[in-house]
Amino acid sequence: MKKLLTLKHWQLFCLLIVLPFILQLIHWSIAIVTMDMKWFFLLFPLVTLLCMAVYLGWIYTLGTQLVKKLPPGVRMNVGVFKILLAIPAVYITSIAVMIGFLPEMPALASDEDAMKAIQLILPLHLFSMFCMFYSIYFNAKALRSAELKRKVSFSDFTGEFFLFWFFPVGIWLLQPRINKLFEAAPERETGPILYRED
Template sequence: MRMFLHIKHWQVFTLTFVVPALLFLVEISLASHSYSHYSNSLQAVNENLGVKLLTLLLHTACYAMVTVWYWVVGCNLHAISPKKTRPSISRFKLCIMLSLAVAIAADAAPLLGLHNVKGYAAFITLVTGIYAYIYCTLFIQKLVRAIESNDTPEEDDKAIFFILWLIFPLGIWFIQPRINSIFKRQKCA
């Protein structure tokens, strides 16, 4: 899994965005051809259990790719970060698993007949997933800045770096080269 630390930005983009997009197109295409008696392909996806299971499996695989990238980068950056600025890794691991669980639960809810869940349960689940994702983003951002500056992160470009993480598929074009350079320096040292 350490390969994620050395692959290029376009490879990460392909694994975490292009492959899932292609899988989604294949999924819709198969549904529309297999179930042409439905009025549209999305209706076929919604009314067929096999297609729903396939959809859940493909989406879970896509979520897992992104989660594995976050996990590998976060854990390895934590291992080489300065000890005086190193945050707790246990909360990061919990939040990354929580964000994956919320994403899978959101996809599985219609399959389980929970698509009409409203009120506090849906709101709390959504807020929990967003919090977990933002925490993971801030955790890795703090580690990258601490390693690059050999101290606590400076305030100059924190907001820009955070926004790049939040718009993950586009931000990866700027973030992965920084991660590559960090681990290249570590390998040489």
């Protein structure tokens, strides 16, 4: 997974944007040409899980490796980062699998059943979004701290936060900086991975 941190920006863009686009194009084309939606429900989970694995793999690898580049005295809680990043992974996997089995599921009996389903999914969806925002916040802060070699405040890494959020554009600006960090001198020894944020 560390290889993701040394990929050039265009290579990462191809993995995170171009490849998913091509897979979605093939996926929809098969469903339209065959006029059989079973292909949509069969391929959707596979395409979604592959795209999610690459994106979350990049976010995870970056977060767990950047903490090793932090200057002495700067601590960040990588354990919380890992837990909160796992939540969207489980949520997206569950939704993708549910969509895959949708043709086999009985239709919702009433509007009341539909509302119950929404009431269940909506809080999970919002919490998953919060977890993703925390993950990009963590990476933006860690990246800027590693670059500046000091503790940073949100105003120091606001730009990086939005670049991670809008990653199709952000990749072109962030990845060269990430390359530079991980092609530089060896990371400092930090001992056990028990980081706490001051």
